[in-house]
Amino acid sequence: MQTATIFNHETVVLDGESFADCEFRSCRMIYSGGELPHFDSCRFDECEWKFEEAAIRTLGFLKLVWGVGGKAPVQAMIKEITGGGR
Known part of the structure; x- marks a missing residue:
């Protein structure tokens, strides 16, 4: 540490x-x-x-999901990350 x-x-x-x-x-x-x-x-x-590596691939996957019509689940993840869902 x-x-x-x-x-x-x-x-x-x-x-x-x-x-x-x-x-x-x-x-x-x-x-x-x-x-x-x-x-x-x-x-x-x-x-x-x-x-980089797995992290950038995950972001690429989320971009793909967004682009094929999965905006709602990606927006829900963003809301959870930012604390907007509480």
């Missing part, structure tokens, strides 16, 4: 990692679809979020 670390202009691979009280400044945050990262009291300033 990374604790109270300041990441500045770095590429940070997120899969399976844990961060507590960290700051990320202008970092490239990469998630590839593995084990979810854990963030506790972290701050993000002007970071770029990148999805």
Whole structure:
């Protein structure tokens, strides 16, 4: 676990990692679809979020579902993600 670390202009691979009280400044945050990262009291300033491998394929699948008429289920997922369904 990374604790109270300041990441500045770095590429940070997120899969399976844990961060507590960290700051990320202008970092490239990469998630590839593995084990979810854990963030506790972290701050993000002007970071770029990148999805690769399984994560980008999942986003591509959601785009496909949207494009073939599955807008409602994709919108329901977005609503759940953003807390709009509570």
